[in-house]
Amino acid sequence: MVDSAALADMDTDPAGSVAVSLRGVTKVYDNGVAALGPIDLEVGRGEFVSLLGPSGCGKSTALRLIAGLGAPTSGTLRVARAVAEANGGHPVGFVFQEPTLMPWTTVRENVRLPLKLAHVPPSGAKVRVDEALAQVGLSEFADSYPRELSGGMKMRVSLARALVTDPDILLMDEPFAALDEITRFRLNNDLLALWRNLRKTVIFVTHSVFESVYLSQRVVVMTSRPGRIATEIKVETAEPRAEDFRTSADYASYCRRVSNALAPAYLGQST
Amino acid sequence: MSTPDLSPPPAAQPASGNHAARVARFMLPIIVLAAGLGLWEFVVRVNDIKPYVLPAPSAVLTTLIRDWDVLSKSLLTTLLTTFEGFAAAAIGGIALALLFNLSRWLEYSLFPYAVVLQVTPVIAIAPLLLIYLPQTTAVVVCAWIVAFFPVLSNTTLGLNSVDRNLAGLFQLYRASRLQTLCFLKLPAALPYILGGLRIAGGLSLIGAVVAEIAAGSAGAGSGLAYRIAESGYRLNIPRMFAALLLLSAAGIVIYGLLALTSHLVLRRWHESALGKES
Numbered sequence: 001m002v003d004s005a006a007l008a009d010m011d012t013d014p015a016g017s018v019a020v021s022l023r024g025v026t027k028v029y030d031n032g033v034a035a036l037g038p039i040d041l042e043v044g045r046g047e048f049v050s051l052l053g054p055s056g057c058g059k060s061t062a063l064r065l066i067a068g069l070g071a072p073t074s075g076t077l078r079v080a081r082a083v084a085e086a087n088g089g090h091p092v093g094f095v096f097q098e099p100t101l102m103p104w105t106t107v108r109e110n111v112r113l114p115l116k117l118a119h120v121p122p123s124g125a126k127v128r129v130d131e132a133l134a135q136v137g138l139s140e141f142a143d144s145y146p147r148e149l150s151g152g153m154k155m156r157v158s159l160a161r162a163l164v165t166d167p168d169i170l171l172m173d174e175p176f177a178a179l180d181e182i183t184r185f186r187l188n189n190d191l192l193a194l195w196r197n198l199r200k201t202v203i204f205v206t207h208s209v210f211e212s213v214y215l216s217q218r219v220v221v222m223t224s225r226p227g228r229i230a231t232e233i234k235v236e237t238a239e240p241r242a243e244d245f246r247t248s249a250d251y252a253s254y255c256r257r258v259s260n261a262l263a264p265a266y267l268g269q270s271t
Numbered sequence: 272m273s274t275p276d277l278s279p280p281p282a283a284q285p286a287s288g289n290h291a292a293r294v295a296r297f298m299l300p301i302i303v304l305a306a307g308l309g310l311w312e313f314v315v316r317v318n319d320i321k322p323y324v325l326p327a328p329s330a331v332l333t334t335l336i337r338d339w340d341v342l343s344k345s346l347l348t349t350l351l352t353t354f355e356g357f358a359a360a361a362i363g364g365i366a367l368a369l370l371f372n373l374s375r376w377l378e379y380s381l382f383p384y385a386v387v388l389q390v391t392p393v394i395a396i397a398p399l400l401l402i403y404l405p406q407t408t409a410v411v412v413c414a415w416i417v418a419f420f421p422v423l424s425n426t427t428l429g430l431n432s433v434d435r436n437l438a439g440l441f442q443l444y445r446a447s448r449l450q451t452l453c454f455l456k457l458p459a460a461l462p463y464i465l466g467g468l469r470i471a472g473g474l475s476l477i478g479a480v481v482a483e484i485a486a487g488s489a490g491a492g493s494g495l496a497y498r499i500a501e502s503g504y505r506l507n508i509p510r511m512f513a514a515l516l517l518l519s520a521a522g523i524v525i526y527g528l529l530a531l532t533s534h535l536v537l538r539r540w541h542e543s544a545l546g547k548e549s
Contacts, residue, residue: 069439094443100436103540104458116454117444145540165444 019045019201025075034226035061048202050212050219058227059205093162095172099154101146108142111161132160152183169201213254221261231261326509334509349494356414357475364422372430389420397485413482418475425467429460462541465533472525
């Protein structure tokens with residue numbers, strides 16, 4: 001019953017302008033719960049898109065489908081082939097809501113994992129691990145164990161692990177939701193800086209209006225049960241964004257617009 | 272002059288309190304032991320109790336030294352059996368758990384029998400095993416039967432306790448089954464496996480002793496348990512105590528070694544092995 005095209009990720013050539021494309025994608029779980037769709041979504045190469053919505057709106061489900069963790073029930077899902085795929089790269093990097101680190105080994109080994117699984121020789125892997133750790137500012141903590149790090153630092157390790165394969169697409173599933181606000185703001189800024197430097201495509205799932213507006217070029221507002229796209233709002237503001245954007249009138253008005261767009265999504269819910 | 276004198280005490284107070292607690296933790300059981308032994312010796316001497324009724328601790332110690340040749344050989348035999356049973360239990364338990372993890376059908380087919388083997392008292396199985404197997408093998412098999420179940424069930428529990436997101440991550444990076452096993456499932460299950468092994472260590476000694484006693488009554492064997500049975504028939508009560516003492520010591524050493532191994536392996540990352548202060 002699965003559309004055969006749904007399983008084939010890739011015909012798009014690396015030079016194409018579309019990174020991820022979903023056409024009429026639905027997901028129905030084995031227990032009959034319709035979690036998603038049908039939704040249509042196109043994310044351009046190098047774009048920073050947020051999926052925003054109440055919990056249970058299928059935004060995480062959509063992200064997992066894009067990552068290849070589970071197949072869509074119907075519809076077509078295309079993910080552009082990674083430029084770096086040839087040298088042990090992987091088209092997508094995934095950052096989970098929790099840091100999801102292996103507690104039994106060091107930061108360095110955690111970051112090296114995707115390369116180890118792709119059979120990249122240790123000598124070549126070391127350079128890339130060091131580079132990824134430097135990108136998130138954790139070079140000094142390479143030999144620490146996850147439990148020795150703060151929540152924000154663990155999240156950075158998780159980010160470094162997603163970056164180590166040099167993916168074209170970075171999928172982030174409410175990565176900063178569990179952090180305190182100060183740490184979250186810092187990580188928001190660092191993520192924006194990384195995105196500007198590395199020009200990755202980022203799909204960022206969040207339930208925070210403020211975070212989605214601050215980070216993304218486009219906010220995709222979703223409704224729940226089953227998850228559908230309610231509306232999309234482009235955030236067009238002077239780049240590069242920095243702390244002063246957070247306090248600008250522009251930011252406030254975008255937040256209001258997004259909040260208003262989100263309100264009907266909540267009306268559909270019983271809670 | 273006065274400042275250095277004043278500052279240390281507040282800092283030293285909790286430290287010395289800690290130190291005292293640590294010394295007490297070691298000393299109190301030793302004091303209890305000494306007091307117990309002293310009382311025992313005193314009661315035996317004052318009442319002039321005969322050694323074949325209740326030997327004094329000193330008599331047990333003398334016997335231990337005098338019969339060291341016989342007892343040490345028996346100790347070695349028992350330890351060897353225990354070790355063989357333990358090794359078989361560790362390898363068999365872990366291997367079976369891995370198979371169960373790979374194939375649900377295999378788990379459904381065999382797990383009930385593992386439980387049956389576990390709940391049937393080994394002392395009841397031992398005589399049968401002694402009929403069908405050579406005696407040395409039967410003893411090892413007994414040790415294995417008692418010890419393998421905790422390893423199996425703990426390893427199974429551990430393999431099923433893998434963080435779901437980490438499993439997703441391995442899937443995302445297209446890890447092979449072998450990679451997932453080696454880099455994810457086994458390390459995640461390690462604390463559980465070590466817990467199972469710690470229980471299995473003590474149990475394999477029990478299994479060995481039970482089988483030796485069963486075998487001993489059949490007239491063969493030379494392990495410590497057999498010595499206890501034999502000394503019982505001869506009313507050589509001091510030697511019974513001496514052999515019992517060695518068995519306890521062996522059990523303590525086995526437990527200590529396994530606990531130490533577990534601590535050394537897990538100390539960098541697992542909650543169970545971390546100090547309370549962190």
